[in-house]
Every structure is written in C-alpha cells, then in structure tokens.
Amino acid sequence: MDSFLKSGKLGGSVGDKNNQVNNEVSKKKRSVPWVEKYRPRTVSDIVQQSEAVQVLEQCIAGADLPNLLFYGPPGTGKTSTVLAAARQLFGDMYKDRILELNASDERGIQVIRDKVKTFAQLTASAIRHDGKPCPPFKIIILDEADSLTNAAQAALRRTMEKESKTTRFCLICNYVTRIIEPLTSRCTKFQFKPLDESKIFERLQHIAIEENLQIDDDVLNALVKTSGGDMRRATTCLQSCAILKGKDATISMQDVYEITGVVPEQWIKNYLQACKSNNYSKLEEFIETFILEAYTASQILKQMNEFIVNTDEFTDKQKAVIGEKLGIVSYRLQDGGSEYIQLLDLGCAIMIEYSKTG
Amino acid sequence: MSLWVDKYRPKDLSKLDYHKEQAENLKKLTQRGDFPHLLIYGPSGAGKKTRIMCILKDLYGCGVERLRMEQLNFTTPSKKKLEIMTVSSNYHIEINPSDVGMYDRIVVMDLIKNVAQTQQLDVNGQREFKVIVLTDVDNLTRDAQHALRRTMEKYITNCRLILCANSTSRLTPAIRSRCLGIRVPAPTITEISSILQNICKKEGLTIPSEFAQKIAEKSNRNVRRAILMCEACKVEQYPFSVKQNIAEPDWLMFIRAMSRKISQEQSVNTLANVRGDLYELIIHGIPNNIIFQTMVSELVKNCDISLKSEIISQAAFFEHRLQHGNKAIFHFEAFVAKFMCLYKKFLEDTVGDVF
Ligand SMILES: Nc1ncnc2c1ncn2[C@@H]1O[C@H](COP(=O)(O)OP(=O)(O)O)[C@@H](O)[C@H]1O
Ligand SMILES: [Mg+2]
Numbered sequence: 001m002d003s004f005l006k007s008g009k010l011g012g013s014v015g016d017k018n019n020q021v022n023n024e025v026s027k028k029k030r031s032v033p034w035v036e037k038y039r040p041r042t043v044s045d046i047v048q049q050s051e052a053v054q055v056l057e058q059c060i061a062g063a064d065l066p067n068l069l070f071y072g073p074p075g076t077g078k079t080s081t082v083l084a085a086a087r088q089l090f091g092d093m094y095k096d097r098i099l100e101l102n103a104s105d106e107r108g109i110q111v112i113r114d115k116v117k118t119f120a121q122l123t124a125s126a127i128r129h130d131g132k133p134c135p136p137f138k139i140i141i142l143d144e145a146d147s148l149t150n151a152a153q154a155a156l157r158r159t160m161e162k163e164s165k166t167t168r169f170c171l172i173c174n175y176v177t178r179i180i181e182p183l184t185s186r187c188t189k190f191q192f193k194p195l196d197e198s199k200i201f202e203r204l205q206h207i208a209i210e211e212n213l214q215i216d217d218d219v220l221n222a223l224v225k226t227s228g229g230d231m232r233r234a235t236t237c238l239q240s241c242a243i244l245k246g247k248d249a250t251i252s253m254q255d256v257y258e259i260t261g262v263v264p265e266q267w268i269k270n271y272l273q274a275c276k277s278n279n280y281s282k283l284e285e286f287i288e289t290f291i292l293e294a295y296t297a298s299q300i301l302k303q304m305n306e307f308i309v310n311t312d313e314f315t316d317k318q319k320a321v322i323g324e325k326l327g328i329v330s331y332r333l334q335d336g337g338s339e340y341i342q343l344l345d346l347g348c349a350i351m352i353e354y355s356k357t358g
Numbered sequence: 359m360s361l362w363v364d365k366y367r368p369k370d371l372s373k374l375d376y377h378k379e380q381a382e383n384l385k386k387l388t389q390r391g392d393f394p395h396l397l398i399y400g401p402s403g404a405g406k407k408t409r410i411m412c413i414l415k416d417l418y419g420c421g422v423e424r425l426r427m428e429q430l431n432f433t434t435p436s437k438k439k440l441e442i443m444t445v446s447s448n449y450h451i452e453i454n455p456s457d458v459g460m461y462d463r464i465v466v467m468d469l470i471k472n473v474a475q476t477q478q479l480d481v482n483g484q485r486e487f488k489v490i491v492l493t494d495v496d497n498l499t500r501d502a503q504h505a506l507r508r509t510m511e512k513y514i515t516n517c518r519l520i521l522c523a524n525s526t527s528r529l530t531p532a533i534r535s536r537c538l539g540i541r542v543p544a545p546t547i548t549e550i551s552s553i554l555q556n557i558c559k560k561e562g563l564t565i566p567s568e569f570a571q572k573i574a575e576k577s578n579r580n581v582r583r584a585i586l587m588c589e590a591c592k593v594e595q596y597p598f599s600v601k602q603n604i605a606e607p608d609w610l611m612f613i614r615a616m617s618r619k620i621s622q623e624q625s626v627n628t629l630a631n632v633r634g635d636l637y638e639l640i641i642h643g644i645p646n647n648i649i650f651q652t653m654v655s656e657l658v659k660n661c662d663i664s665l666k667s668e669i670i671s672q673a674a675f676f677e678h679r680l681q682h683g684n685k686a687i688f689h690f691e692a693f694v695a696k697f698m699c700l701y702k703k704f705l706e707d708t709v710g711d712v713f
Contacts (some may be wrong), residue, residue, distance in 0.1 A: 102508035197631055243394060294400035
C-alpha cells in the first residue's frame with residue numbers, strides 16, 4: 001500500500017534541502033500563478049518604490065550594498081525587489097548567493113545560530129562562473145521578519161555584525177515596530193507604500209492583454225479599487241476571475257465582487273433598514289440571513305464605515321458614537337468574537353442613534 | 359447501513375443539487391492547468407465538504423475515494439510530541455490543524471514541506487500537485503497564518519491547499535489574497551425541501567411536500583441537520599404525518615431549557631444550577647460560540663428594545679473575552695450573572711410602573 005507520505009519524514013529538520021528539490025522541479029512549462037509569472041525581473045520594473053529602487057540600482061552599478069530593511073503592507077513589491085536585485089547582482093549564480101528564510105521555516109534562535117551563521121561564513125568570490133565580476137558577498141533574506149522571536153532577533157544582531165564583510169542582510173516585514181531597535185539601526189530602512197490605483201490599473205491592463213482576457217475598463221477599475229493598493233491581491237483576483245470563468249468568457253462586475261468578497265450594496269441598505277425600523281427581530285433576521293449567505297462580517301464593517309462617514313443621516317456626534325462601536329466590534333471580530341453577536345451589537349448601536357434622529 | 363447523510367452525498371460536481379452555476383465554474387477550474395489554492399467558506403451544513411470531495415474527484419478520479427485514517431506524529435522544537443489524525447488518499451490529505459491548538463503552525467508547515475518534497479507517486483497522473491485540505495481554518499492561530507503566507511507561494515508547484523472555513527472574518531488579508539475564495543451560502547428552504555423529497559423517493563418512501571418544507575424550516579438552512587432530522591422522523595413514525603413531531607438537536611433544546619430557567623428566576627441558586635448545565639454543554643463538545651449565540655437569542659426574547667440592546671452589548675463584551683481565557687465557564691457565568699441583574703432590575707421597574 002503506497003501511503004500518501006511514504007517518502008516523507010515528518011518532524012525532521014527539513015529546510016533548505018526542500019528549496020533545492022522545489023527549485024529543480026519547477027520547470028518552465030508549468031502553469032505558474034500570475035503573481036509569479038508577472039513578478040518584476042529587474043529592479044527597474046518595480047513601480048512606485050523609487051527610494052529603494054534608486055539605492056539598489058546604484059548597488060547594481062557597483063556601489064556597496066547596505067543591510068536592508070523593507071517594510072510596508074502586503075503586495076507592494078518587497079520580496080520582488082530583493083529577488084530582482086539579487087538576480088541582477090549575481091546573474092545565474094544567484095541561487096547560491098542567497099539564503100531565503102521565511103516565517104514558514106523553523107526560525108527559532110537555534111536556526112539563526114546554525115543555518116544563518118553557516119551560510120554567512122561561506123566565502124563568496126568576486127567572479128562568476130563565466131568569469132564576469134560580481135559582488136563578493138551573499139544576501140540573507142529574512143522574509144516576514146516580524147514573526148521572528150525577540151531572542152532570535154537578538155542572536156541575529158551579533159551575526160550581522162560579525163559577518164558584515166561577506167554577508168548582507170535583507171529583512172522584510174509588514175510592521176517595522178515588531179523589529180528590535182538594535183536591528184533596525186543596523187539597516188537602511190525603506191518604506192514600501194501601497195501602490196497608486198493608476199499604477200495597478202496599468203499593470204492589470206498589461207496582464208489582461210498578455211492573457212487574452214475580456215474585461216471592460218470599469219470592471220477592471222472596480223477590481224483595482226477593492227485591492228487597496230495591494231498588487232498581489234489585484235493580480236490574484238484577476239487570475240481568479242479568469243480561472244473561474246474559463247477561456248474567452250467576459251468578466252463581469254458581479255464576478256469581481258464575488259471574487260473579492262465585496263458585499264453587494266443591497267445588503268448594506270438592508271442592514272441599515274433593519275436598524276431604522278427599530279424592530280429587533282428584523283435586525284436579528286437580517287444578521288442570521290447575512291451569515292447564512294456566507295458574506296464576510298469584517299467586510300461589511302469596512303463598507304459600513306464608508307457609508308457612515310459619508311452619510312447625511314447622522315450628525316457628526318452620532319457618527320462618532322457609531323464609529324467607536326465599529327472600531328470595537330471590528331477589533332473583537334478579528335480577535336475571534338462571534339459574528340452574530342458582534343453584528344447585533346453594532347446594529348443595536350445604530351438603531352439607538354436612528355431612534356434619536358426621530 | 360450508513361446514514362442518509364452519507365449515503366446520498368453527491369459525489370460529482372455535476373450532481374450537486376444547488377449552486378449549480380458555481381459547480382459548473384468549479385468544474386472548469388479543475389480542467390485547467392492553473393488550479394489555485396482555494397478557500398471554501400460558508401456556514402456549517404452548507405455543503406462545503408461535499409463540494410471539496412467533488413473537486414478532488416474531478417481532479418484525480420475515483421482514487422480519492424479510497425480513504426484511510428492515519429495518525430501522524432510531529433515533534434516541536436522543544437521536543438514536545440504531537441499527534442494528529444489525518445484522512446488521506448494517494449492524492450490528498452486532510453487535517454484539522456486546530457486539533458493541536460497552539461502548535462498548529464508546526465504541523466501545517468511540516469506537512470506542506472513534506473508533501474511538496476514527495477514527488478507525485480503516480481507518474482502518469484495528469485496532476486503534478488497534491489492537495490492538502492485544511493479544515494476549520496477559522497481557528498488557525500495568527501502564528502500559523504503568518505507562516506502560511508510565503509509557503510503558499512513557494513510550494514505552489516507541488517501542492518495546493520484547500521482551506522475550509524465557516525467564515526473568513528478571522529483570516530488575515532494575506533491568506534485571503536492568496537486563495538481563490540468560493541462562497542458557499544446555505545441552501546434555501548426550498549432547495550433543502552426538494553433534497554429531502556429526492557432522498558425519500560430513492561428510499562422508496564413518500565413524504566408530503568408540506569412536511570419536507572417543515573423540516574427544512576426547522577433545520578435553519580442546514581442540509582446536514584435537515585437530513586438527519588428527516589431520517590430520525592422516519593424512524594419515529596412512518597408513514598409521515600404533517601403533524602408529527604420533528605425532533606430538534608438535543609443541545610438546542612437543552613440550551614433553550616437552560617435559558618428559560620434564567621429568565622424565570624434570577625438568583626444565586628439558579629446561577630449555581632445553570633453552572634451545571636453549562637458544564638454539561640462544554641463537556642459534550644458544543645462549541646462555545648454556539649452556546650453563547652443560542653443562549654443570547656433565547657434570553658433577549660422577553661426584553662424590551664432598550665434592554666435588548668443593553669444585553670447584546672454585554673454579550674458582545676463577554677463573548678469576546680471568552681476567546682482569551684482558557685476557562686470558558688467563567689465568562690459564561692459572568693454573562694449570565696450580568697443578565698440576571700439587568701433583567702431583575704427591568705422587571706422591578708416595569709412592575710413599579712404599574713403601581
Ligand atoms: N512596486 C511593484 N511594482 C511592480 N510589481 C509589483 C510591485 N509590488 C508588487 N508587485 C507585484 O505583486 C506581486 C507580489 O509582490 P511581492 O513583492 O511578493 O509583495 P510583498 O513581498 O511586498 O508582499 C508580485 O507578483 C509583483 O509582481
Ligand atoms: Mg513578501
């Protein structure tokens with residue numbers, strides 16, 4: 001009987017061995033996700049993040065590379081930037097010259113001590129296999145560094161200092177505050193900002209043409225709007241639409257909403273209507289249905305917030321009261337609170353404000 | 359003899375009874391080369407699991423139906439031994455990471471790496487990837503969710519994830535944006551009632567459509583529950599009569615009775631008594647949020663609108679707190695006590711008004 005995991009040994013220390021297997025296996029002909037397919041190959045393909053791009057281009061032209069710290073929201077090009085830079089710096093040797101560790105790898109203090117140290121101590125020559133010159137150092141990429149433990153970060157500090165001749169570090173994270181100060185002070189920091197809607201639109205349009213998609217500009221625009229400056233999200237959404245609708249199908253507004261999880265406008269209206277009616281069972285019924293339809297509570301909160309901020313139905317003071325409730329409820333939801341009870345709580349708060357309006 | 363719920367579970371995407379357009383889209387999806395990670399979400403009893411099995415069958419053929427249960431062992435870096443039950447075929451493996459609680463990250467990561475490392479056994483197979491089904495991902499720790507981010511990108515050539523959740527509110531945007539989300543709404547009352555009629559037909563039974571409708575309504579749009587109730591009714595009394603009693607789940611009746619107690623008498627005695635009931639529910643593995651929700655919706659029934667909103671706001675506070683402590687009973691009791699105070703005051707005030 002051949003078992004699903006016959007050849008795998010679980011719980012062992014599997015690490016970079018994996019990467020190699022994985023890299024060898026991924027042949028060109030495989031259908032790759034668009035996020036990978038359209039990942040910028042060179043640093044100059046990175047849009048918007050001009051500070052990081054400028055510095056890296058100077059390094060590619062020969063200047064010394066500092067330790068780097070990239071921080072910013074998801075899908076803004078942090079991983080892509082460093083991978084592209086490494087590819088340009090080291091050419092086809094780049095796989096030997098980088099060590100990529102992310103939060104999925106075991107990264108306790110022991111790993112920092114062993115793996116990072118061992119890799120850092122390897123020597124790196126200043127010529128490529130083909131005789132061309134290349135920088136005499138290696139890059140250790142610690143992606144998702146905000147989930148490194150403090151002890152591991154502290155251990156890293158020493159390694160960083162000791163190996164500074166032959167190794168550069170690139171730390172990548174969403175929240176710079178999660179990185180200890182002694183580390184941040186040893187790196188040149190670059191903030192990656194959410195991409196402009198126009199930039200995302202351009203790139204999506206480019207992908208749409210390459211992939212032969214039928215999609216109207218306003219539908220594409222709706223998709224861009226829901227992405228919140230996250231290029232990965234925008235790209236996956238576009239691919240998801242394409243995958244789900246199959247070849248040659250036209251992608252509609254409806255599809256975009258379904259894929260992005262946006263709650264249709266009607267549901268926001270019904271929620272408010274139920275609150276306005278001052279009838280608790282109506283509110284209860286609305287929320288039960290909302291959950292049964294599997295819409296996402298955190299998403300309706302986001303859209304509700306938009307509505308409350310822009311409406312004329314409430315005074316500023318009332319908006320503040322509702323806004324505070326929105327904040328609390330959204331925090332509790334994220335934190336594991338029940339959708340049913342939290343949405344009821346918000347509903348009651350809005351109901352009270354409506355009854356004051358008379 | 360298997361239960362109707364298992365016996366009549368559709369095995370093919372084309373045989374699914376509702377959300378047909380979605381099923382068609384899923385079918386197209388399995389036929390393409392670029393099968394993505396999926397996030398299948400919807401309330402319980404909406405048919406998520408059935409859909410997942412149909413997708414797998416479409417991907418790999420009948421082989422996925424030869425299932426085996428296996429226990430896998432993992433070791434944490436601190437040398438703690440973990441055990442987790444898995445259900446797998448040659449093509450996929452299913453685990454519920456929350457079975458190992460706070461250690462879910464290690465289990466999920468080790469599993470993905472191992473699956474990515476093992477080459478597809480069936481060389482002639484048309485798929486170069488295997489599937490890992492993670493159920494109950496609502497409960498994945500932050501830690502595990504963070505760890506999944508890059509892994510999902512990195513190992514995508516050799517394995518795909520199918521995540522299954524009741525709701526996506528607790529998933530980080532990073533995870534959501536790496537999956538194709540498939541919303542599975544609960545089927546409508548009409549859809550459920552026609553499923554019940556079909557099953558009865560196949561069993562050679564006749565069921566009045568009015569009665570099927572009645573069961574569907576009582577099921578709270580939960581197909582699994584509806585089919586179970588229908589089979590229970592059949593055992594109780596056949597031929598069916600529209601007036602016959604439809605037994606609801608025990609826990610539901612139990613929580614209702616408990617809530618009645620609380621509304622009837624607000625005293626330390628009742629509180630002590632209710633403690634026993636709560637323990638009973640917890641011991642029987644009724645999820646905390648189900649207990650809380652059911653209790654709240656029962657308790658507010660006799661209150662006026664302003665008291666209702668006060669109670670909801672207290673419930674929202676305590677229910678959230680419950681997520682943090684590891685002793686659920688404290689928070690349940692705190693809420694019950696709070697309710698009793700508010701309710702008693704309300705009763706006294708209304709009585710006062712009368713005089
Ligand atoms: N600034 C950018 N310029 C061009 N493409 C980008 C940019 N930011 C993100 N992308 C695209 O989005 C996807 C994810 O980017 P990635 O670098 O992995 O994001 P991060 O590491 O910041 O989360 C990639 O496919 C990449 O092509
Ligand atoms: Mg990244």
